Amino acid sequence: GAVVSQHPSWVICKSGTSVKIECRSLDFQATTMFWYRQFPKQSLMLMATSNEGSKATYEQGVEKDKFLINHASLTLSTLTVTSAHPEDSSFYICSARDHQASGGARTDTQYFGPGTRLTVL
């Protein structure tokens, strides 16, 4: 399967600072990437859809000025948590959409990164 990397895998920061998380699709081009947040023992919560070369689309209740998303190339999307606070501590996961249609075969799925654990003190 396709590989998606995330960096860093974990980060600890002080309250009020900003943290940038990178998501890269290593062996395919992804015009669309997604950012999720996951709390312990809960399913993934979609935060935003990141489209290459355009503004991200945020889910209801997600503050776009707090969670800045940039998708500057077909293989890289970044999520910046600005002025982080302890309540932002969570597991952040990105995914990259793999969409192909050739002949009768169609593929439309997402490959996930390994996640980034953010702890805000």
Next chain:
Amino acid sequence: QKEVEQDPGPLSVPEGAIVSLNCTYSNSAFQYFMWYRQYSRKGPELLMYTYSSGNKEDGRFTAQVDKSSKYISLFIRDSQPSDSATYLCAMSGLEDSSYKLIFGSGTRLLVRP
């Protein structure tokens, strides 16, 4: 009613057992169906992908999609302790939703040695 329903478990089975995991959904427009495995503190790993209805087999894993019943299944044969994880069903294909994945809540599986 949730768009995708999945029994959260936990499901505990002895090593070697056949495991059956299921999801039901309400929107007949879904076209793409996936099963992901997630270990604790890791990102989900794509296990099986199916477009439209039918069966798909990959090693010990078999995925089934029955669109007429809006029901999908994942079977794991000869289960191993390393299969212990949370299994998430997911589906997509709704053109008015930017092809987002809609997840089930996940089923925790424990395979006892």
